[in-house]
Amino acid sequence: xxxxxxxxxxxxxxxxxxxxxxxxxxxxxxxxxxxxxxxxxxxxxxxxxxxxxxxxxxxxxxxxxxxxxxxxxxxxxxxxxxxxxxxxxxxxxxxxxxxxxxxxxxxxxxxxxxxxxxxxxxxxxx
Amino acid sequence: xxxxxxxxxxxxxxxxxxxxxxxxxxxxxxxxxxxxxxxxxxxxxxxxxxxxxxxxxxxxxxxxxxxxxxxxxxxxxxxxxxxxxxxxxxxxxxxxxxxxxxxxxxxxxxx
Amino acid sequence: xxxxxxxxxxxxxxxxxxxxxxxxxxxxxxxxxxxxxxxxxxxxxxxxxxxxxxxxxxxxxxxxxxxxxxxxxxxxx
Amino acid sequence: xxxxxxxxxxxxxxxxxxxxxxxxxxxxxxxxxxxxxxxxxxxxxxxxxxxxxxxxxxxxxxxxxxxxxxxxxxxxxxxxxxxxxxxxxxxxxxxxxxxxxxxxxxxxxxxxxxxxxxxxxxxxxxxxxxxxxxxxxxxxxxxxxxxxxxxxxxxxxxxxxxxxxxxxxxxxxxxxxxxxxxxxxxxxxxxxxxxxxxxxxxxxxxxxxxxxxxxxxxxxxxxxxxxxxxxxxxxxxxxxxxxxxxxxxxxxxxxxxxxxxxxxxxxxxxxxxxxxxxxxxxxxxxxxxxxxxxxxxxxxxxxxxxxxxxxxxxxxxxxxxxxxxxxxxxxxxxxxxxxxxxxxxxxxxxxxxxxxxxxxxxxxxxxxxxxxxxxxxxxxxxxxxxxxxxxxxxxxxxxxxxxxxxxxxxxxxxxxxxxxxxxxxxxxxxxxxxxxxxxxxxxxxxxxxxxxxxxxxxxxxxxxxxxxxxxxxxxxxxxxxxxxx
Numbered sequence: 001x002x003x004x005x006x007x008x009x010x011x012x013x014x015x016x017x018x019x020x021x022x023x024x025x026x027x028x029x030x031x032x033x034x035x036x037x038x039x040x041x042x043x044x045x046x047x048x049x050x051x052x053x054x055x056x057x058x059x060x061x062x063x064x065x066x067x068x069x070x071x072x073x074x075x076x077x078x079x080x081x082x083x084x085x086x087x088x089x090x091x092x093x094x095x096x097x098x099x100x101x102x103x104x105x106x107x108x109x110x111x112x113x114x115x116x117x118x119x120x121x122x123x124x125x126x
Numbered sequence: 127x128x129x130x131x132x133x134x135x136x137x138x139x140x141x142x143x144x145x146x147x148x149x150x151x152x153x154x155x156x157x158x159x160x161x162x163x164x165x166x167x168x169x170x171x172x173x174x175x176x177x178x179x180x181x182x183x184x185x186x187x188x189x190x191x192x193x194x195x196x197x198x199x200x201x202x203x204x205x206x207x208x209x210x211x212x213x214x215x216x217x218x219x220x221x222x223x224x225x226x227x228x229x230x231x232x233x234x235x236x237x
Numbered sequence: 238x239x240x241x242x243x244x245x246x247x248x249x250x251x252x253x254x255x256x257x258x259x260x261x262x263x264x265x266x267x268x269x270x271x272x273x274x275x276x277x278x279x280x281x282x283x284x285x286x287x288x289x290x291x292x293x294x295x296x297x298x299x300x301x302x303x304x305x306x307x308x309x310x311x312x313x314x
Numbered sequence: 315x316x317x318x319x320x321x322x323x324x325x326x327x328x329x330x331x332x333x334x335x336x337x338x339x340x341x342x343x344x345x346x347x348x349x350x351x352x353x354x355x356x357x358x359x360x361x362x363x364x365x366x367x368x369x370x371x372x373x374x375x376x377x378x379x380x381x382x383x384x385x386x387x388x389x390x391x392x393x394x395x396x397x398x399x400x401x402x403x404x405x406x407x408x409x410x411x412x413x414x415x416x417x418x419x420x421x422x423x424x425x426x427x428x429x430x431x432x433x434x435x436x437x438x439x440x441x442x443x444x445x446x447x448x449x450x451x452x453x454x455x456x457x458x459x460x461x462x463x464x465x466x467x468x469x470x471x472x473x474x475x476x477x478x479x480x481x482x483x484x485x486x487x488x489x490x491x492x493x494x495x496x497x498x499x500x501x502x503x504x505x506x507x508x509x510x511x512x513x514x515x516x517x518x519x520x521x522x523x524x525x526x527x528x529x530x531x532x533x534x535x536x537x538x539x540x541x542x543x544x545x546x547x548x549x550x551x552x553x554x555x556x557x558x559x560x561x562x563x564x565x566x567x568x569x570x571x572x573x574x575x576x577x578x579x580x581x582x583x584x585x586x587x588x589x590x591x592x593x594x595x596x597x598x599x600x601x602x603x604x605x606x607x608x609x610x611x612x613x614x615x616x617x618x619x620x621x622x623x624x625x626x627x628x629x630x631x632x633x634x635x636x637x638x639x640x641x642x643x644x645x646x647x648x649x650x651x652x653x654x655x656x657x658x659x660x661x662x663x664x665x666x667x668x669x670x671x672x673x674x675x676x677x678x679x680x681x682x683x684x685x686x687x688x689x690x691x692x693x694x695x696x697x698x699x700x701x702x703x704x705x706x707x708x709x710x711x712x713x714x715x716x717x718x719x720x721x722x723x724x725x726x727x728x729x730x731x732x733x734x735x736x737x738x739x740x741x742x743x744x745x746x747x748x749x750x751x752x753x754x755x756x757x758x759x760x761x762x763x764x765x766x767x768x769x770x771x772x773x774x775x776x777x778x779x780x781x782x783x784x785x786x787x788x789x790x791x792x793x794x795x796x797x798x799x
Binding site: 014017018021030031034035037038040041042044045048074076077080083084087088090091092094095098099101102105114115118 | 445448449452455456459463468469471472473474475476478479481482483486487489490492493496497500501502
């Protein structure tokens with residue numbers, strides 16, 4: 001039950017993020033939305049390792065090993081998520097830094113203006 | 127003669143879109159090549175459907191050929207959709223993601 | 238029960254963050270969502286992930302966004 | 315000397331960190347960057363083949379199911395990895411050499427990005443661990459963004475931000491796919507995953523497995539710049555400095571083949587996998603070349619041509635036989651060298667004229683005969699003219715698709731080659747052969763010696779691979795044979 005709820009929440013976060021990526025015009029909000037995709041993926045991976053009614057996967061000295069392996073949740077995904085959270089934060093920081101630089105040039109946060117088509121081939125006459 | 131006139135008109139509209147100025151030899155050959163290449167290669171890749179069903183291939187080929195040839199200055203239309211703005215790129219990326227996931231979920235086992 | 242409430246907080250504050258007119262509010266709501274996610278990680282038996290997420294999601298990311306908002310503009314138009 | 319395997323990643327990474335730490339001292343970083351860059355192609359050549367387990371955790375035999383598990387992050391090093399890492403190391407050396415001779419004052423952060431990117435692609439191609447692949451994929455994306463943003467070309471920041479936003483959609487989606495795969499198999503080691511699928515523990519007809527393919531495949535599309543990401547990929551090539559673009563395209567090619575080989579090992583049990591790859595490769599070929607025909611900015615034109623050439627690699631891998639995958643990998647190797655040659659050569663022209671519009675150029679043959687001859691040979695190699703290396707790999711691809719029973723694919727491949735030839739000849743004519751326009755002032759100073767040197771080295775490789783393809787293809791073919799069975 002709980003695992004299914006986690007799955008739904010993570011899918012909801014991913015969908016919110018994808019919606020923001022297409023339909024929100026403000027670049028900062030778009031970046032916030034995109035960070036929700038990352039959070040959704042992280043939540044999903046943590047949900048994989050979760051075992052309902054289990055214990056935290058830390059082996060204390062007085063624990064029986066076979067009881068521990070039967071009851072502890074699966075720790076591998078947690079290690080992955082740690083890395084992924086930090087990567088997500090650094091990506092976000094780089095994006096925001098680029099936004100600050102570009103704001104100085106354009107004076108607006110609208111994606112339509114800031115990140116418009118730049119491949120227009122200039123007029124040329126012989 | 128009629129086909130040549132048509133192609134010449136294509137080149138003129140093409141030039142108008144990107145760069146005003148007299149039409150030169152290199153421009154004509156370049157844009158004719160790109161038009162013909164696009165049509166032929168799309169038709170050729172549609173031929174790959176014959177591994178699924180031959181009837182479908184014939185139908186798709188006919189429709190595709192008619193649609194492509196009647197819309198003949200294709201590259202300008204094509205290029206407007208392939209520009210550099212973030213909106214278009216994001217839109218196509220997410221549409222592709224949707225198509226891939228939906229197709230995999232419902233049709234992945236039937237190929 | 239607590240996890241259901243936390244999930245609702247996460248999703249609702251995510252949606253609210255995207256419809257704010259004031260970008261500073263959006264940054265704060267992002268912090269809400271990240272903090273609730275950290276507590277949820279703790280409930281899902283991942284204390285180490287929860288610690289990292291609490292620092293990154295509830296403190297660093299909102300501060301970054303708020304700094305950007307301060308350097309650019311506050312209202313969304 | 316198996317201990318050298320992790321060093322291939324560690325040496326450029328440590329060099330990157332030192333360079334950014336000592337960026338105040340100009341002399342020191344110049345010497346350090348040169349020495350490390352010189353070592354990069356040598357390390358893989360003197361290293362022995364084998365596996366490396368990080369932390370020394372050997373594989374364990376599970377007594378109940380009688381299967382081996384890999385608890386450590388594993389790097390596997392073989393002939394295929396050796397040749398690709400050597401080529402990427404050589405290219406990094408040439409790029410660093412050009413950069414160091416071009417600027418009086420070098421920037422530590424830029425060198426940091428270059429070395430970090432090299433370390434990331436090296437790790438991507440060595441790793442046998444799907445999460446390790448994801449981490450280095452992200453580091454690579456950040457390094458690429460940095461290299462683009464560091465150039466002083468107009469709109470480079472915009473292009474970098476666009477690439478980053480698209481990337482931060484592509485990579486979480488890929489992470490989700492890895493999550494689905496992890497949920498199904500409980501492991502991130504690819505050998506273990508493949509074993510679990512082959513031995514029937516995992517039902518490969520289940521929708522979860524299919525969805526994980528779809529999600530990781532989307533991430534792969536972003537990494538390799540196939541449609542719908544072909545516009546952004548060609549865009550970042552055109553907004554980077556020419557030597558940076560030469561490096562960026564090699565990063566793209568290597569991340570493409572390393573991820574697709576992992577995907578091939580895991581998902582080749584599904585027939586739809588090969589359909590997907592062939593479909594997107596054909597699209598990339600058609601779109602890349604037909605858009606390249608309409609460009610007037612020649613940097614953008616080579617960018618689109620590079621995307622079109624990526625389709626050939628995908629085609630070879632999508633056909634799925636030993637011969638075709640060998641052909642695809644050989645094509646990847648050739649594309650790295652040839653496209654780098656073209657980027658550096660056209661960069662020399664930008665250096666001399668400050669002009670990127672082909673309509674405003676002309677008559678440069680008289681000014682830069684060496685560059686133009688080398689560019690001509692490079693372009694012919696890309697179009698597949700014998701006896702150059704592009705010809706050998708494209709011939710192999712055409713033969714492979716014929717023997718698989720898809721003659722239409724081989725006709726398509728030949729047509730794309732011809733169109734590539736047309737694009738190149740058209741540009742070459744308008745830049746070098748036709749009379750010089752009056753308003754074009756060519757700076758009479760020479761093209762930097764380092765660029766000529768780099769082009770000559772790459773040209774020698776192109777001709778050598780064209781004359782003796784067996785040196786490479788035999789080894790790759792053995793590797794592919796071991797991977798398929």
